[in-house]
Amino acid sequence: MNASHRVVRLALAAAAAAVVAGCATQQAAPPAPAxxxxxxxxxxxxxxxxxxxAAYHRQEDATRTEAQARQGCRQPYVINAGPSGGFMMYLADDAQASEVVSKQVGTGPTFIGLPxxxxxxxxxxxxxxxxxxxMVLKWMDPEVAGRYGTMVYVRCP
Structure with a gap:
């Protein structure tokens, strides 16, 4: 076998290796959604x-509801830390707490919800x-807000 045949064989082997390597990188898992x-x-x-x-449906009841929420410390609503850095709260009509976070875009309003x-x-x-x-929270879903009202949380001593 002469030198030119060896060069051609080496070039073909290198090209085949590059193709195999390219196929391997194309089969990687797709990136996680942002x-x-x-x-x-x-x-x-x-x-x-x-x-x-405690909760209210009419704005004129806000002050009275805050006083009622203070009385709720006899049987407090407990908010625990979540496993991923958020905190555990109940979503509407859900019997199991979900991990939520506070979130804001730019200088817009602040929300609490699923991350x-x-x-x-x-x-x-x-x-x-x-x-x-x-902490005073208003449900974004009008139907849920109509049932649960505006929620008033007062930290217990």
Whole structure:
């Protein structure tokens, strides 16, 4: 076998190796879908704890409802830390707590909801007030809001 045949064989072997390597990279798993891009202005540490809970349907009942929520500390609503950095709360009509996060896009309103849904999703709650001691949340789904009202959470001592 002469030198030119060896060069051709080596070139063919190198080309075949490149094709096989190219096929291997094309069979890699597709990338995971992108998560929504939002900030989380309220951390899980700020929300985890025991809360008194009450709700109102009319704005004029907000002050009275806050006082009722303080009385709810006798049987508090407990918010635990979630396994992935969020916090555990109940979604509407769900008997099992789900991990939620606070989310905001730009300077828009803050919401609490599932981390893989966009801010303001139908299952979210809009944060109307949060100061670490009082949290007021309004359901985004009008039908759910009509049943549950605006939720007032007051941190228990």
């Amino acid at each position: 998560r929504p891009q939002f900030t989380s202005p309220i951390s899980a540490q700020q929300v985890v704890g025991k809360w008194g809970l 893989d849904e966009p801010a303001g999703a139908k299952s979210d709650r809009e944060v109307l007030r949060f100061d670490g001691q009082i």
